[in-house]
Amino acid sequence: MSQAISLHGLYYYFEKRVVSLPLIAVHAEGSIKDFVAQVKLTQTYSNDATVPIEAKYSFPIPARATVCSFVMIKQDGTRVVGSVQEKQEAREAYNAAVSHGQQASLMEQQTPDVFQVSVGNIPSNEQVQIELAYATELAEDEENDSIRFHLPVHIGARYGTPPQSAPSPFSSTAFISSSSKTPFLNIAMSVEAIAPISKIGCPSHTVSTELGPDPKLPNFTELPFSNYARVSLSSDSALDKDFVLTIKSVGLDTPRCIAEPHPTRDTVALGLTLVPRFKLPDLSRQEFVFLVDRSGSMRRKRIEAAKKALIVMLRALPHQESLFQIASFGDYITFLWNDGSKPYNQETLEAATRHVDGMDADYGGTDIQYALEQCFRARKRDRPMSLLVLTDGDAWDLDRVLSAVKSAVVGTPANAFLRVSVLGIGNSASTAMCEGIARLGNGTCMMVGEEETSFTGKIARMLRATRTPPISNISVDWGRAAAKEEMVATSDEDEFEIVDETNEKRALNIFDETDDPIEVDSTLAPQPPPVVLPPPPAVQQAPFKLEKLFPTIRLHVYAILQGKAIPETVVIRGSTANGAEIELPIGVTLSRLQTAPGAPPAVHALAAREIIQDLEDGRHALVATLANSDDNDLLARTVKASVVRLGKTYSISSSHTSFVAVAESMHTLPPTSMHYSAPPQAHSPGSRGATSQSASPYGVRSGSSAAPAVHARDYQPSAISTAAGSRGVESAAPFPREGGGTRSLAPEEPKQSQADGQDFAASPPSKWKTSRSAPQPQAVRGAPVEDESSANALEALARLQSFDGCFSLEVLGIIKLATDIQTVRNMFPVGATDRIVATVVALAFLSMKLGAFLDRDSWEGIYDKAQQYVEAALQNMAMTETVDMLETKVAGMLA
Template identity: 45%
Template sequence: MHGLIHYVDGQPATVPLMRVAAKATIVDLSARVQVTQEYRNDSSETLDCSYQFPVPACGAVCAFAMLKADGSRIRGVVQEKEEARATYDEAVEQGRLASLMEQDSPDTFTCKVGNIMPRETVIVELTYVTELTEGETSDSYRFHVPSHVGCRYGDPPSSAPAGVAASDQGAAFSVDVSIEAAAPISKVDCTSHAVSTELGPDPSLSNADNLPFANFARVSCKTAHFLSSDVVLQITSAGVDRPRCIVERHPAQDSAAISLTVVPRFSLPEVTGQEFVFLVDRSGSMGEWGFGSTGAGRITLARKALVVLLRSLPHRDTTFNIVSFGSTHSALWEKGSRAYNQSTLDEATKHVDSMEANFGGTEICSALDYVFKVRDTKRPTSVFVLTDGDAWELDAVLSSVKDAVASATTEQPLRVFTLGIGNSASTAMVDGIARVGNGTAQYVTDGDQSFTGKTARLLKAARSPQILNARLDFGESADRAMKQACLDDDFEVVDATEGTEKLALEDKADSSSKAPLNLFDESVDPLAQDVGPAPPAKPVELPSPPPLQLAPRAIRGLYPGTRLHAYGIVSPASLLHDKVTLRGELASGQQLALEIPVVEAHSVGSSTADNAPFVHAIAARKLIQDLEDGEHDFASSLDKKDDDLVSRTVKAAVVRLGKTYSLASSHTSFVAVDEAEVDAARKQRKRIALPPPPMRAPVLFGGAPPAPGASPFMRSRMAAPAAATFSTFAAVPPAPPAPAPAAAFGAPMMAACFAPPPAAPAPSGGGGLFGSRGSAAGGLFGHQQSSAVGWGGGAGLFGGPAAGAAVGEAAGTAPPPKSKDPASLSPSERIDALAREQDFGGAFSTAALRYCGSKWAGGVASVEVAGFEGASETVKATLAVLAYFEQELGQHKEEWEGLADKATDFVAGELGVEVDEVQRLVDALKG
């Protein structure tokens, strides 16, 4: 069943979803998405319902409304979170139709709808803004509308609704996307659905005739069937990686919002002598599942990424380790990282090939703490986290990473990079770890087989030195305005020692002028206690917003080849000139600078009564994110010892931003109340409310709540419904017959809960019951992505390994990937195969030539190296592979570039020549 959840006699049921429509506006690298969902209460009772939906963590919900059957519109307003809850509860008690939308985590939201009458149709409309992520190539970017929330491990927020199973009932679906690019659009691909694409601006724009035709496109998709997978568009536009700063003028305020993006291109000396630690998620949610006949899965994607990452490590003065985690964690080498050489590379590869998703739950925080504790503090350390991030412990994880990074020294820094795996990967977790870890994040979707370039970007960033004091410079007038704002706030900084001495002298002067104190005053009871009320908390005095509000406040993720997004709100708008300068410096003192022109966007300034202009909205969301991360000056301007005052001041600042720019956040929520005269029938009807279930379940539209009395682990591990419930979902493989019910909670179609995992990874991965994940939750479109019994180390239910596969240190118990006919390999598969033929020093074996096409079928005998006829077979094979990369796989350079760099260094060292001479030899072979 798709729809709003309510309870009947303690059993979950839904108000069915009838129609879904999504309308998106993409401007450069940002987007506004409006989703409309139509529900109908076919029951005979008045209902209170709830549902959960996903939003990318880099996005922000900025508008919310309900539409009644008579066409009247109930607009949501932003209130402080507790105030919004009280408003909603009061309205429901009065018999009014009302709705409340609040944030559970930065990437999950819950909506409640109260007093839906029998036979009543309710339309819920929500809008969010988001920045877009990098595409597969440097000149492309990706637009993604998530359709479900992954089943997350741990205790969900109290507002998150419980889940129910899915049925085969469908709903009409449509999507319309309007695209405005900064340069001509060369291609629009939709990898998920059949769409129609039309070039040119929307004719409804008032200035459509004057807009550059090639910079605009429109995409639409309509179907009578329910959405069965996420919507994914990839837009290719020339020069999308070039620096740009888009400005949006607020139509009602004297302010301007900027969206700055740049993919840095500069060459810096690499960080040497690093330690690399790969932290791999092997929880049940990373388990095997089918994609047609490929048998791919998240753990398979993790293994593939590791093979390339390991072979791209610097071969000189490098140490590394691999740590697996789930309910517990285990290191390849328990005594710490080892030197990178051929022997350790072979051992690590064997270990990677044996990896299965059989480590139970997702205890990511304890695994990170372990890595930070055992890291080599005498070296710079880069940690790579490969995970789907499906856990609720976000605050604890981010706090752990932030503290560890802050405690590292400048000479031996700690940085954390993330690779999010899977469609339902928690963007809040994956982006958050990279953000506070001074690293970068990349994503690979389910079934993606060509993502090597994304792993290469991560490693390239890790090998680059961090840019210090990176900042945006708006010119002298902006600097003067900022200084004046600081003076106007009346914050006085007093030296601590000077202040203490001054107070002591004042106290001494006051005491000398007073009469002597009577040592025996009979009116005084020395045992009396002051039982009066506690002193009131200091009131929050929130300073005015500064003229320049920039996010991120501290730019730490500035790396070559990795896109930087930065935002700002400038008030008054006159402080913004025709250019912005991005500045920074290296530890050596070398200064860096880039001037970026400011350009006006054609259509982003539009706003309605329901929402603010969207660059303002997304900039405000980034400002809120900084405040939540502790990036502010309140602690220094207030009493440092009064943590409560600082916390309340931060909350007040978040509430001010939320209300000013109409945003849902950690401290603000949307509430919509029908202010029309209360319908007598609505007020008198028996109302079925949404009580908290016996145990909270973190999913929606997929998996029954745990049985009463179940273990705590079962709160986040639900089995999938029976196979028959998925007959309409072509993208979801049929589930096997469910196991016998174990105290099932709910209707017969509700599946039984999984048994709890062992305390540590068991020697056997049989059965798929321990640590396997439940169903993915229904999201914006109410779609359930099945995760049937057998996920993770199962007994081959979906073609996975047989029971008895070992875990942990038992390298080699699972066979390496089966070899395929080289002629049938895709480009990415060829790169993966070639990577396995490269040793730690960069040399390719002669066996690698079988993957390089017919030109090199004869082996090294056909490789002629003019001037170096005595070169070894290994050198010749390496040169041939380099020539093959450039000649046949040029479009995939980002994927093999790290491998080629090591290979070039190897050849140069063997022949005693410079890198330029190696390139000459490669060019000769290509000819």
């Protein structure tokens, strides 16, 4: 296997050589408001060849994002704005323009998170800019009231054959680069929160952070200072890993619904989000399977972090009537137990622990489709199954991977349903694949960055979701059918209603802090006529059907309503298998997002993308509208027509729509006569059969379509990168430190640099002092900050927990007491065993010591299990003391 070839910028292939176009500048500008971010990417290239050329490159965006604006800017400043057309029509328009010597550009979706741009007839010795904008929703981060922004810069190594074929690899000596200046990168992000920002972190890079609104805003002096921030990064070197930004602010998890009237169309888009916080009894009799990627790319930090997370998660499994299994995959798949999942007990837990300790990243490539199919085939059929996938890979044939998941999930009986959740690890994991598997698997998806060496908290959150009983019949009342007076919600009663077996209602908080078909009118003919769609329905919702609602997992729901009327309230309703009925009214507010010039409104674009995703997934009611429900060809054409209409209406790129920009010029260039030969594929180490994808969004990818012109090398560059090193920042305002005391720094500079995260005081100053060495992270308002020693202590403690949740006095090898063990025993009721004493000591240590440094999600599973053990033991002994009472006593005796 050959090494991935690292190339930079834009390429074309000429006379058996790959020739690069100098990347002059890259600028990423973003705005974060509510739960949505808008991003504008501008890349400037120069053609230093002596002839006009046509070049191609590929770039990634998050799978949950949608490209909604595309502009080609000529050297004379002329802006050629792209329009959305049906995919084949756009390609034909582009090819026709290039053949006539016109300058043109085309942007096409290759996968939901990979787009290709073609730029034709770039004049000799001239520059060209490609400017595109996309909107993306934000995911929750590790802590409560925190969100995560992700700017991908890599297209990872992908298993299988890319969409466009290429001949066999050849030596990297065949590649040459034209002389070029060092790429120059600027990233500028503005953040606006609904409450004071308490923390901004950048776990991927060293950035400059400035608190307060942009002085350029017209009402700058009237805006709340601490609700705004600006983050910037400037570098002369290539960005070698994804850019990640985290924001923490009170209220980010609260239920919210924003409304966005369209400026030119008679529609309103609504975006609803919340992070549910409720607790239901664990789902009983379930099978848990951990599917772990052990391909070569998982080596070193990734596999070690996965092993630590597994050690803790194995202790968090329900100990009654659970089956479990560990599968490892790469080029092939193996199971811990070849004869199927085993009952969860002390013997099998110890065997699984030994197996995890022996894991290494030595399974070659990443054939995830085969691994998933084998897990589905081996599952038990008498109970629900939860499959948790840990992977850093991807597959080009995304449709087949997702089809395997969909086929396995569809048709499973209610008492033996299937859930598939995914933890995507590092730059190479595709958001399209990971989120697609979880979406069709009715599970959850979380992503961890390249530099995040511990993800126990995230996988714990996924595991908690798998233990939650399904909530069915979930629906959203968007206010179109009911009268306005029937939808009035009180601000302090955001509660669910549960009906128990006695028919007596009780309240269940899901947040403790505060079907519409697209009909078709088409007839069959020997030559299929174009599908004629009726006007859109009054309400278009995405997801089409809400299949899941999990605690601590952010829920996003969108709708496009016909008409300008904005509902005052929307209502979520549903029920559980045990008869619980839920109802949550949420007030509607106007969106504060400003539409970028030339781009469609962001919430409309995101809603349209989600509706398109449902159509592509087959989640729609179109088949019921067909004259012949068995006509699969008609159904496919109806789905395509619906996707095209949405793409054109809301100006977004999709699987069936593309952006094309053609310059109208009196002076056309002679069409280029040089011919393109498809460039080679290369393979990355540890990824057998995977095309090389070590790249940035500002570069190109292996595999291109052959076309009669000079084309870019469709290869993965690593186009932009930040310099190594980090700076720490200390707030000028005093705040408590661990162990007492405060720190206070005089303000010096208006900006700060940071490597991982900065906690801001409640009343931050307008200036910050920059420190040359990074201080230890400080907690804000009780928020935990994870460190490696605490994560190691958690793993060591987890190894000592028995399958039923109890501990022995071996915990005293990890937990230090301020007194002797006999004094601690004397605080317990007569008859309390050593296991009860040790388990309470472990509970106190988790909540009082590790809880100050680790996110609760990472240790809550083993804590809850230990607490249940002590509760049951005290009840059997008829003791009046409670677990909380004993834990409070012991907490005061910890060293």
